[in-house]
Amino acid sequence: MTYFADKHPLLADIFSRYPDSPQGRRSALMPLLREVQNAEGFVSEARMREIADLCGTTATEVRSVMSFYSTYHTLPTGRYHLQVCSTLMCALAGSDELWDHLVSVLDVQPGDVSADGRFSVQKVECLGSCGTAPVVQLGDEGYYENVTRQKCDRLIAALRQDAPPPPDNPVPVTVREDGRQMTAAGERVGASIHDRKPLPAGGDR
Amino acid sequence: MKVTIDGIPVDLPAGTSALDAVFHAGRDVPYFCAHPYLSPVGACRMCLVEAGTPRKGKDGAFELDEATGQPKIFWMPKPMASCTLQATEGMHIRTAKTSDVVAKAQAGMMEFTLLNHPLDCPTCDKGGACELQDRAFEYGYGASRYGFDRRHADKHYALSDFIILDQERCIHCKRCVRYFEEVPGQEVLDFIERGGHTFIDTEEGGLPVGFQGNIADICPVGALLDNVARFRGRNWEYDHTPTTCTLCPVGCSITVDARNGRLERVVAGEHRDVNEVWICDAGRFGHVFATEERLTVPLVRVGGELREATWDQAIEAMRQGFSGHGSNVGLYLSADSTLEEGAALVALAEAVGTPSRDHWPRYPHTPMSTATLTDVATADALVVLGADLGEEAPVVELRILEALRGGLLPAEFAHGTAIADLRLTERPARTPEKLAVIGRESRLWRHAGLRVPAEGPDLLARLARPDTPDLQAALRLLEEAEKPVLILGADVLNGADTAFSAALSGLAGRVGAKVLVIPAGPNSRGLGGLNLVPGAGGLPYGRLGEVGAAFLSRLDPAAQGLPGRARGFTVVHDTHLTATAQGADVVLPAVTNYEKRGTTVNLEGRLLPLAQAPLRAGEGADLIRALVAVAEALGVRSPVRGLRGAQAWLEARYGLRLAELPAGGRLQPPRPPQDAATGLAHAPQLWKPRMLPRPERRGSGVPGREARAERWELPLAPAPQPGGDD
Numbered sequence: 001m002t003y004f005a006d007k008h009p010l011l012a013d014i015f016s017r018y019p020d021s022p023q024g025r026r027s028a029l030m031p032l033l034r035e036v037q038n039a040e041g042f043v044s045e046a047r048m049r050e051i052a053d054l055c056g057t058t059a060t061e062v063r064s065v066m067s068f069y070s071t072y073h074t075l076p077t078g079r080y081h082l083q084v085c086s087t088l089m090c091a092l093a094g095s096d097e098l099w100d101h102l103v104s105v106l107d108v109q110p111g112d113v114s115a116d117g118r119f120s121v122q123k124v125e126c127l128g129s130c131g132t133a134p135v136v137q138l139g140d141e142g143y144y145e146n147v148t149r150q151k152c153d154r155l156i157a158a159l160r161q162d163a164p165p166p167p168d169n170p171v172p173v174t175v176r177e178d179g180r181q182m183t184a185a186g187e188r189v190g191a192s193i194h195d196r197k198p199l200p201a202g203g204d205r
Numbered sequence: 206m207k208v209t210i211d212g213i214p215v216d217l218p219a220g221t222s223a224l225d226a227v228f229h230a231g232r233d234v235p236y237f238c239a240h241p242y243l244s245p246v247g248a249c250r251m252c253l254v255e256a257g258t259p260r261k262g263k264d265g266a267f268e269l270d271e272a273t274g275q276p277k278i279f280w281m282p283k284p285m286a287s288c289t290l291q292a293t294e295g296m297h298i299r300t301a302k303t304s305d306v307v308a309k310a311q312a313g314m315m316e317f318t319l320l321n322h323p324l325d326c327p328t329c330d331k332g333g334a335c336e337l338q339d340r341a342f343e344y345g346y347g348a349s350r351y352g353f354d355r356r357h358a359d360k361h362y363a364l365s366d367f368i369i370l371d372q373e374r375c376i377h378c379k380r381c382v383r384y385f386e387e388v389p390g391q392e393v394l395d396f397i398e399r400g401g402h403t404f405i406d407t408e409e410g411g412l413p414v415g416f417q418g419n420i421a422d423i424c425p426v427g428a429l430l431d432n433v434a435r436f437r438g439r440n441w442e443y444d445h446t447p448t449t450c451t452l453c454p455v456g457c458s459i460t461v462d463a464r465n466g467r468l469e470r471v472v473a474g475e476h477r478d479v480n481e482v483w484i485c486d487a488g489r490f491g492h493v494f495a496t497e498e499r500l501t502v503p504l505v506r507v508g509g510e511l512r513e514a515t516w517d518q519a520i521e522a523m524r525q526g527f528s529g530h531g532s533n534v535g536l537y538l539s540a541d542s543t544l545e546e547g548a549a550l551v552a553l554a555e556a557v558g559t560p561s562r563d564h565w566p567r568y569p570h571t572p573m574s575t576a577t578l579t580d581v582a583t584a585d586a587l588v589v590l591g592a593d594l595g596e597e598a599p600v601v602e603l604r605i606l607e608a609l610r611g612g613l614l615p616a617e618f619a620h621g622t623a624i625a626d627l628r629l630t631e632r633p634a635r636t637p638e639k640l641a642v643i644g645r646e647s648r649l650w651r652h653a654g655l656r657v658p659a660e661g662p663d664l665l666a667r668l669a670r671p672d673t674p675d676l677q678a679a680l681r682l683l684e685e686a687e688k689p690v691l692i693l694g695a696d697v698l699n700g701a702d703t704a705f706s707a708a709l710s711g712l713a714g715r716v717g718a719k720v721l722v723i724p725a726g727p728n729s730r731g732l733g734g735l736n737l738v739p740g741a742g743g744l745p746y747g748r749l750g751e752v753g754a755a756f757l758s759r760l761d762p763a764a765q766g767l768p769g770r771a772r773g774f775t776v777v778h779d780t781h782l783t784a785t786a787q788g789a790d791v792v793l794p795a796v797t798n799y800e801k802r803g804t805t806v807n808l809e810g811r812l813l814p815l816a817q818a819p820l821r822a823g824e825g826a827d828l829i830r831a832l833v834a835v836a837e838a839l840g841v842r843s844p845v846r847g848l849r850g851a852q853a854w855l856e857a858r859y860g861l862r863l864a865e866l867p868a869g870g871r872l873q874p875p876r877p878p879q880d881a882a883t884g885l886a887h888a889p890q891l892w893k894p895r896m897l898p899r900p901e902r903r904g905s906g907v908p909g910r911e912a913r914a915e916r917w918e919l920p921l922a923p924a925p926q927p928g929g930d931d
């Protein structure tokens with residue numbers, strides 16, 4: 001069955017956030033992707049096609065958009081999805097070596113899940129925490145910073161015990177279900193989707 | 206608008222891009238992502254220039270430079286991408302020639318572009334005709350500072366049967382992606398991943414056949430390659446012959462690349478009025494028959510079996526065969542033959558005195574076209590009636606889609622077509638409501654605002670007096686438009702007669718529409734006016750079985766399920782041993798249209814020249830020369846014995862001057878075609894079976910694995926075991 005077949009209210013809600021035009025329909029691409037990713041942990045090819053039909057575009061287009069973001073996955077991930085920043089600052093601080101160490105110790109390659117179902121790894125672009133390079137992000141939880149070899153080994157050992165240490169920093173800004181953002185300090189900022197008011201006819205003057 | 210480039214003042218129309226301004230001034234700037242028929246997007250950053258404009262002060266007057274008293278130029282702080290920068294009044298532009306900043310910026314950009322480029326020019330099909338190679342030589346540093354390994358990716362990634370992508374070579378100019386989106390309107394290709402990992406891919410399980418081959422032409426590097434031509438030759442080894450495609454009545458401009466007498470590749474040529482720079486996949490990939498399994502010597506039936514013979518023996522056999530049939534001889538030719546060949550056939554028919562002459566395919570009656578392809582592209586309403594353009598005239602489909610995105614014809618400058626036309630935008634707004642398609646379902650349906658499923662020859666009458674709301678809407682579309690065009694195809698033309706033409710011009714006159722009629726054959730528009738239909742008492746092509754003796758040029762009725770032989774004696778002139786040729790008494794080797802000089806007439810009535818590519822054809826002869834042999838066998842002297850004779854005949858008879866036709870041809874209203882019943886319905890088919898590439902048929906001369914095994918393995922020897930250095 002298709003994912004959205006029995007979710008008409010949700011679809012109606014998502015599409016209502018955008019203008020009722022071909023371009024507007026395309027804009028719904030991101031929330032639809034996020035919905036599937038959150039629910040299933042990855043977006044399969046069948047789901048890409050389904051989203052493409054909903055948005056009036058092609059699966060190629062959907063894959064192109066989603067592959068731009070490292071937070072969407074085309075394959076299932078492990079329980080602990082480790083994202084290693086490989087952009088310049090982290091690279092200068094040894095992220096290449098960190099990566100090599102990680103994949104050889106965990107014996108897992110990008111796209112795979114380790115045999116115990118725990119680990120998957122991914123190289124990502126700058127996580128915006130260059131001052132504490134090298135940085136590893138765990139799932140959507142947060143950042144481990146200044147990851148030296150010892151710290152990496154401790155982290156792996158803890159994860160093998162299913163006792164992930166608290167991240168040095170939670171992910172800086174998270175988006176809540178209602179569209180409101182929350183900073184790492186727990187402060188809620190921005191508007192919720194429930195505060196939306198229709199735009200005045202003829203544009204916002 | 207006055208613009209100064211490197212100190213050279215030029216006068217330009219408003220809206221010109223800085224890139225075109227530079228070329229118009231005779232200067233050069235390197236570019237990869239800009240393309241004359243695609244939107245400029247500024248993706249490659251290679252076309253950097255320095256630009257500055259004068260500025261008006263508070264008093265409305267230009268601020269002046271104190272030293273010179275001239276308007277002061279305020280230079281932009283950084284080099285700008287000239288393809289997306291609009292030239293403005295008084296702008297000054299500096300290229301690499303006068304600006305060190307630009308030269309350094311371009312060399313730096315080139316370094317970035319080459320950072321992950323594999324530099325496998327020695328094995329790359331694009332080598333020698335590669336924009337990256339040329340520009341790196343002209344604008345790069347000439348040395349690499351990167352000693353490390355480059356990005357590795359799939360080098361033989363098949364996007365489809367026809368297009369192979371080398372992911373390492375792609376420089377992410379996005380031309381191919383924009384092409385699919387903007388031209389055929391199919392979003393089937395896109396960037397996947399990001400940054401240095403970006404590659405081109407499709408999620409549709411392959412590229413749609415139709416117009417995919419064009420991406421091999423526009424890719425500035427060797428990333429997208431024509432799989433039919435891949436590894437068949439280097440660019441400097443090919444003999445390039447610019448000519449006209451005669452697979453359908455559009456008559457696209459193409460360049461035929463031959464090597465060692467083999468046709469290896471067809472690439473699109475530019476013809477602003479016909480195909481712009483796009484051709485269809487049949488025109489590009491369907492050329493393999495010109496090289497495969499060609500007939501190279503005459504064949505004569507001896508003792509029930511076709512044997513190789515000389516032309517003299519063939520003439521002798523024809524003399525015997527034709528004798529006793531008098532003027533009861535039918536002469537038939539394929540409707541993709543040139544005007545000159547048609548003239549030779551008519552001249553011979555007149556000399557013999559036979560009324561049985563015909564060309565195929567044709568309709569019993571073909572109404573005249575009044576629209577050009579440019580009219581189609583700039584129309585504000587289009588109604589397509591009973592046509593499957595994908596089979597009949599593919600490029601017309603592209604011109605229709607052009608009209609739906611605004612019909613913006615690119616501007617022309619001293620250097621040719623505008624390279625960066627700023628009016629073209631990515632994801633152009635489309636107006637499907639301007640297109641109504643009436644007929645059977647076809648590829649064009651997706652793009653039409655109004656689709657009316659219908660069939661049968663009475664569609665025109667029903668459109669003129671609509672009996673359904675849909676047809677009423679289609680008629681209203683025509684009535685309310687300023688420049689409507691009505692396009693007619695096989696489904697309505699098969700039953701056309703003079704009354705149909707009258708009804709058509711009545712309707713067209715009433716709504717003020719121009720008409721584009723798609724003729725049945727590639728040159729039936731031209732041949733139709735040459736008295737090439739059966740005269741009084743003559744038999745049409747469909748009744749070949751009733752004539753006494755017949756000569757058929759490049760027609761294969763047996764494969765169509767028609768009688769393949771005349772009653773008595775049959776001569777077939779063809780490039781291949783077709784089903785009909787196999788049943789003939791004498792077979793003469795012919796040449797393909799890639800190897801001919803002559804003239805064809807496209808669907809607009811445009812005279813277009815054919816040129817001769819150097820292909821190996823053995824003793825193959827074009828129709829004019831073959832008819833000289835036939836005339837000799839018939840004991841008559843044909844007044845047309847060569848190309849020039851044919852052109853002189855056409856000039857004397859019809860006032861057609863073909864000798865000094867310019868390269869782009871000439872629009873000249875063709876002679877109205879003569880009517881004659883055909884007794885057959887024409888079913889258009891673009892891809893003929895022999896056009897499909899079958900690699901194993903291509904015969905490179907290198908024996909395949911099986912052939913090698915057969916030659917070297919002893920019978921009963923055990924199968925080779927994999928392993929060792931095998």
Ligand code: SF4
Binds near residue numbers: 425
């Ligand atoms: S494949 Fe060729 S045309 Fe397409 S983006 Fe890459 S370099 Fe450009």
Ligand code: SF4
Binds near residue numbers: 489600601
């Ligand atoms: S559209 Fe017609 S003329 Fe043009 S390339 Fe295709 S077959 Fe040839």
Ligand code: FES
Binds near residue numbers: 088125127130134
């Ligand atoms: S480079 Fe790693 S966080 Fe910015």
Ligand code: FES
Binds near residue numbers: 238248252
């Ligand atoms: S940025 Fe590519 S041509 Fe201008």
